[in-house]
Amino acid sequence: MRPVQKAFFAQAFPIVLLLGLVFQVGSFILLHSNTIDELAYIGSGVSYIQTGRLDIDIFEHPPLMKYLIGISLLPVSRSFPSFSEAAQLGSYRFGYEFLYHHPTVKPEVILAFARLPSLLLSLLLAAFIFSWAFRWYGEWGGILSLAAYCLEPNIIVHSGLATFDLGLTCLLFIAAYFLALWIEQRKLWQLIASGVLAGCAIAIKIPGLIFFLWAPCLLVCDTGRKSVSRWKMVKSKIGVLFFLMLISFVVVLLIYQVRYFPDIFELFRYRLHQTFFHESELMDPVFLHGAIRTGGWRSYFLLAFLVKTTISFLLLSGWAFFAGRDTRHKAILLIPVLSYFFFCSMATTQGGLRYLLPIFPFLCVLIGELAKTTKSRLRSGAVGVLFVWSALESVFIFPNYVPYFNVLIGGPGHGYEWFWDSNVDWGQDYAKIGDYLRKQGSPEVIFASPFNADRNYYLGQHQDLLGPAGYGSIYFQHINSPKPSRELLVISATMVQGVLLNNPKTFSWLLNKRPIAMIGYTTFVYDVTRDAYTHFLLGSIYARNENYAYALREFHRAALLAPRNLDPITAIHQTISLMKRSHGHN
Numbered sequence: 001m002r003p004v005q006k007a008f009f010a011q012a013f014p015i016v017l018l019l020g021l022v023f024q025v026g027s028f029i030l031l032h033s034n035t036i037d038e039l040a041y042i043g044s045g046v047s048y049i050q051t052g053r054l055d056i057d058i059f060e061h062p063p064l065m066k067y068l069i070g071i072s073l074l075p076v077s078r079s080f081p082s083f084s085e086a087a088q089l090g091s092y093r094f095g096y097e098f099l100y101h102h103p104t105v106k107p108e109v110i111l112a113f114a115r116l117p118s119l120l121l122s123l124l125l126a127a128f129i130f131s132w133a134f135r136w137y138g139e140w141g142g143i144l145s146l147a148a149y150c151l152e153p154n155i156i157v158h159s160g161l162a163t164f165d166l167g168l169t170c171l172l173f174i175a176a177y178f179l180a181l182w183i184e185q186r187k188l189w190q191l192i193a194s195g196v197l198a199g200c201a202i203a204i205k206i207p208g209l210i211f212f213l214w215a216p217c218l219l220v221c222d223t224g225r226k227s228v229s230r231w232k233m234v235k236s237k238i239g240v241l242f243f244l245m246l247i248s249f250v251v252v253l254l255i256y257q258v259r260y261f262p263d264i265f266e267l268f269r270y271r272l273h274q275t276f277f278h279e280s281e282l283m284d285p286v287f288l289h290g291a292i293r294t295g296g297w298r299s300y301f302l303l304a305f306l307v308k309t310t311i312s313f314l315l316l317s318g319w320a321f322f323a324g325r326d327t328r329h330k331a332i333l334l335i336p337v338l339s340y341f342f343f344c345s346m347a348t349t350q351g352g353l354r355y356l357l358p359i360f361p362f363l364c365v366l367i368g369e370l371a372k373t374t375k376s377r378l379r380s381g382a383v384g385v386l387f388v389w390s391a392l393e394s395v396f397i398f399p400n401y402v403p404y405f406n407v408l409i410g411g412p413g414h415g416y417e418w419f420w421d422s423n424v425d426w427g428q429d430y431a432k433i434g435d436y437l438r439k440q441g442s443p444e445v446i447f448a449s450p451f452n453a454d455r456n457y458y459l460g461q462h463q464d465l466l467g468p469a470g471y472g473s474i475y476f477q478h479i480n481s482p483k484p485s486r487e488l489l490v491i492s493a494t495m496v497q498g499v500l501l502n503n504p505k506t507f508s509w510l511l512n513k514r515p516i517a518m519i520g521y522t523t524f525v526y527d528v529t530r531d532a533y534t535h536f537l538l539g540s541i542y543a544r545n546e547n548y549a550y551a552l553r554e555f556h557r558a559a560l561l562a563p564r565n566l567d568p569i570t571a572i573h574q575t576i577s578l579m580k581r582s583h584g585h586n
Contacts, residue, residue, distance in 0.1 A: 013143050014130060014142070014143060014146055017126075017143075017146050017147055017150045018123060018126060018146075018150065020150055020151075021122070021123070021126065021149075021150040021156070021159070022119070022123070024150075024156045024394065024398065024399070024401075025119050025122065025156055025159045025160040026119075026160075027398065027399045028156060028157065028160040028399050028401055029111065029112055029115045029119070029160045030108065030112065031399050031431060031432070032160075032399070032428040032429065032431060032432075033107075033111075033427065033428055033429065033430035033431045033453040033458060034099065034107075034111055034162075034427065034428075034452075034453050035161060035163070035422070035426035035427050035428050035451075036426055036427045036450075036451050036452055036468075037163055037426075038095070038111070038114065038161060038162045038163060039091075039092050039095035039096050039099065039452055040057060040060065040091040040092045040095055041057075041065065041066055041069055041091075041095070041114075041162050041163060041164070042069060042073070042095040042098060042099060042110070042114050042162060043056070043057075043089075043090075043091040043092065043093070043094035043095025043096070043097075043098060044056050044057035044060075044063075044066045044070075044091040044094075044095070045065075045066040045067065045068070045069035045070030045071075045073065045114070045162075046069075046070050046073055046077045046080070046094075046095075046098055047070075047091075047094065048063060048066055048067060048070050049067065049070030049071055049073075049074065049077070050070070050077060054256075054257070054260050054263075056090060056091045056094070057090075057091040058260065058263050058267070059263065059266060059267050059270055060091070061164060061204070061205055061206075061267075062202065062203045062204060062205065062206065062252075062255070062256075062264065062267065063203065063255060063256065063260075064167070064200055064203035064204045064255050065117070065163075065164045065167045065204045065205075067255075068117040068167070069114050069117055069162050071117075072113050072114060072116045072117050073110065073113050073114055075113065076102065076104075076105045076109065076110055076113060077098070079102075079103065079104050079105070080098055080102055080103070081103075082097070092452065096452065096454070098110070099111070099454075100454040100457055107454070107457065111162070114162035115160055115161060115162045117162070117167070118158065118159055118160065118161055118162065118163070118166045118167065119159050119160060121159075121166055121167050121170040121171075122155070122158075122159035122166055122170070124170060124174075125149075125166075125169065125170040125173060125174070125361060126146060126149055126150065128173065128174050128177050128361075129145050129146060129149050129173070129361050129364050129365055130142040130143075130145060130146045131177075132145075132177055132180070132365050133145035133146070133364075133365045133368030134368075136326075136329055136365075136368065136369075137368040137369055137371045137372050138371055138372065140371040141368035141369065141370075141371035141372060142368060143371075144367055144368045144370055144371050144383070144387075145364045145365050145367055145368035146364075147387055147390070148313060148316060148363075148364040148367045148387075148390070149360070149361065149364045151310075151313075151387070151390040151391055151393070151394050152309070152310065152313055152360060152364075152390075153308075153310065153393070153394065153397055153401045153404035154308060154309065154353060154354070154357065154360065154401075154404070155357075155360060156394070156401045157354075157401040157402050157404075158354060158357055163354075164204050164205050165205075165354045165355070165357045166357065167204045167205075168201055168204045168205045168207065168208055168357075168358060169357045169358045169360070169361060171197050171198075171200045171201035171204060171208070172197075172198075172201045172208060172210070172211055172336075172358050173358065173361040173362070174197050175193075175194050175195075175197035175198040175200075175201060175211055176194075176211070176214060176218065176336060176362075177194075178190045178191070178193040178194035178197065179191070179194040179214075179215060179218055179219075179244075180218060180332055182194060183218065183219070183221065183222040191240065191243065191244065192247060194244060195243065195244040195245075195246070195247025195248050195251070196247055196248075196251050198211040198212070198215075198244060198247075198248045198251075199247060199248035199249070199250070199251025199252050199255075200251060200255070202248060202252055203251065203252050203255040203256070206267065206268055206271045206272075207343075207355075207358075209268075210336075210339065210340060210343065211248075212241070212244070212245060212248075213339055214335060214336050214339065215241055215244055216237070216241055217335045217339070218332055218335060219237045219240060219241065220237075221328055221331050221332050221335075222237070252264065284348075284349065284351070285499060285500065286300065286348075286350045287419065287420040287421075287497060287499045288300060288303070288418065288419065289417065289418045290417065290497075292497075292498065292499060292504055294348070295348050296347070296348050296349075296350040297350070298345050298346075299345075300345070300350045301341065301344045301345050301350070301353070301355070301356055302341075302345065303418075304352070304353040304356070304419065304423060305341075305353060305356060306408060307405050307406055307408050307409045307418065308353045308404060308405055308406070308415075308419075308423060309353075309406070310389070310390050310393045310404075310406055311389070311406050311407065311408070312386040312387070312389040312390040312393065313363075313367075313390060315386055316367045316370065316383070316386050316387075317363045317366060317367060319370060319383075320366045320367045320368075320369040320370050320373075321334075321366065323369065323370065323373040323374070324366070324369040324373065325373065326369075329369070330366070330369075333362045333363075333365055333366045334362070334366070336358070336359065336362050337359040337362050337363060340356070340358055340359050341356065341359060344356055351421045351422055352419070352421050352422030352423045353422075353423055354422050370383050393406075397412060400412065400520045400521055400522075402422070402423075402424065402425070402426060402428055402522070403415045403416070403423070403424045403425065403520065403521040403522055405418070412521040413518065413521055415521060416493035416494070416496070416497060416521070416522070417497075420493075420494050420497060420499045421494075421499075424493060424494070424521070424522060425451075425492055425493055425494050425522035425523070426451070427449070427450075427451025427452065427453055428520075428522075429519055429520040429522050429523055430449075430451070430453040430454075430455065430458040430459065431458055432519050432520050432523075433458065433459060433490060433519050433520075433523055434458040434459050434460070436517065436519050436525070437459060437460070437488070437490075440486075440488070441486070442460065443484070443485075443486035443487060443488050444462075444463070444480045444481060444484040444486065444487045444488070445459060445462040445463065445480075445487070445488050445489075445490055446462070446463045446464075446465050446480065446487065446488070446489045446490070446528070446538065447459060447462045447463065447464055447465060447490050447491075448464075448465035448466045448489070448490070448491040448492065448495045448507075449466070449467075449491070449492040449494075449495065449523075450466070450467075450468050450492065450494060450495065450500050451468065451492070452468045454474075455467075455475075456477075459490075461478050462478060463478055463479055463480045463550070463553075464476050464477075464478075465489075465491075465538060465541065465542070466495065466541075466545075476547060476550065479549065479550060479553050480553065482553070482556065482557070482560075483560070484529065485529075486527070486529050487527075487528055487529045488516075488525055488526065488527055488528065488529075489525070489526040489527075489528045489534065489538070490519075490523060490524070490525050490526075491507065491510065491523065491524050491526070492522065492523055492524075493522055493523065493524060495507055496510050496511060496524060506541060509534075509537060510524065510526070513526060513534075530561060531561070532557075532558045532559075532561035532562035532565065532568070533558070533562075535554045535555075535557040535558040535561065535568075536554070536555065536558040536567060536568055536571070538554045539551045539552075539553075539554030539555040539557075539558060539568070539571060539575075540571070542554060543571070543574075543575055543578070546578075546582065548575050548578060548579040548582065549579075551571075551575045552572060552575050552576070552579075555568045555571045555572045555575060556568075556572065558571075559572065
């Protein structure tokens with residue numbers, strides 16, 4: 001390749017990578033329904049911007065990302081009349097009303113606007129990853145680092161969600177970038193930029209405070225001038241650290257509008273207590289490979305990282321670590337990775353690999369080291385093969401990036417057997433479920449899911465089996481016909497595994513029943529048209545939850561399909577008795 005052609009290719013390749021990232025993220029945004037937490041962030045963000053007050057969700061997370069989401073929704077929020085209801089409804093219910101009952105704008109459009117800040121922050125982060133790697137490892141080092149970032153499924157997912165993880169990742173990384181730059185160049189504006197961005201990271205999520213663990217460690221990597229005594233050097237670094245803390249404090253104070261600043265101490269206390277010192281009976285359940293327990297596992301994040309990251313990314317990171325010769329550069333990159341990994345592993349909150357997202361940009365920069373250490377054609381070819389592998393993985397999983405798992409556990413089709421929550425199913429597939437049902441001729445549906453997108457909007461008329469708490473009368477509004485020509489049970493893999501249920505074995509019989517389809521690697525579909533046993537068990541679930549009219553429908557269906565079995569008849573009489581007793585108490 002001629003030098004001119006090589007230079008053109010090197011300049012064009014980053015643009016191609018960024019366009020590829022935009023395409024992947026944009027496709028994810030347009031093809032998926034809201035995840036469970038997005039409703040809260042949309043609701044609180046719109047309320048903050050429209051009222052200027054932090055009246056809801058103040059003790060859940062700091063406000064900065066909610067501001068950004070609210071600002072991005074300004075084009076559609078001005079025509080929504082009911083901001084005064086936000087404090088009464090709460091962030092989740094207000095977000096639901098805003099997203100699905102907006103008088104003029106479709107939910108897909110609102111979601112696209114709400115998710116735009118994460119995409120823009122992701123592109124900003126990509127630019128700084130390229131810049132850091134370019135500075136240390138040259139042009140091709142920057143390209144390798146950028147390619148590693150743009151092809152990683154976990155990055156793609158969180159670049160397309162109206163959540164906080166990508167924002168925290170972006171600002172923490174850029175804060176570290178400017179501190180590393182200050183160590184090399186000693187320009188005051190770099191130190192100020194680092195402090196401002198660290199404050200912004202804290203104002204997105206409390207784990208942003210980890211920057212002040214990173215900062216002294218990174219400053220230790222600064223050997224300074226040899227003519228300066230060690231004591232003066234130590235005092236200088238302590239002064240730098242306090243300067244960074246002061247700037248960050250001012251930034252957080254301003255983002256909290258000064259008047260709300262005391263609330264951050266209560267939020268910090270609550271989050272620290274919840275994450276590390278939570279009473280066992282109040283801990284969130286953690287699911288790992290068929291087991292559910294509170295408190296989690298110390299190995300949880302290590303295992304999640306190994307199976308939810310592409311094998312090519314793991315190999316490239318390991319190769320760069322062992323091949324790299326500049327120990328100072330490796331220390332600056334790996335201090336954030338190892339410390340963040342350690343604190344996540346100590347936490348009892350283990351909802352998903354997304355908590356580890358801030359380590360990925362540093363590993364991407366580390367991968368850029370391979371541009372300097374792989375000079376032979378054989379090694380360069382091996383690096384190229386690994387990146388082609390990454391690209392193929394991205395193509396293969398498109399656009400179902402949330403439940404990505406590598407071949408170590410058999411691929412994405414087996415992810416639900418190992419993990420739950422944002423690792424697999426975060427409620428993102430309602431739109432895909434609706435498309436599947438329409439292709440099936442719109443059969444009658446029994447639907448079970450713990451997530452909070454509008455089921456009627458995506459699925460049409462259906463019968464609810466279970467629904468998330470706190471949404472009241474919007475569920476259980478329809479009962480299927482007594483004799484459907486075709487009826488499907490559509491159920492989240494999270495439900496099948498029993499996570500979030502009082503009795504984890506509620507749906508265990510489905511683990512031995514072969515589904516007719518698996519939608520998006522997250523949702524099972526069973527044909528129950530002639531399945532008396534399943535209808536009987538569904539009736540039992542309804543009866544336990546005191547949904548007696550639905551229980552009767554299922555028991556009647558089971559009795560009709562298996563007229564010689566007396567169990568459904570007995571259940572019908574018992575349910576009628578319970579209904580009369582319930583009405584008598586009322």
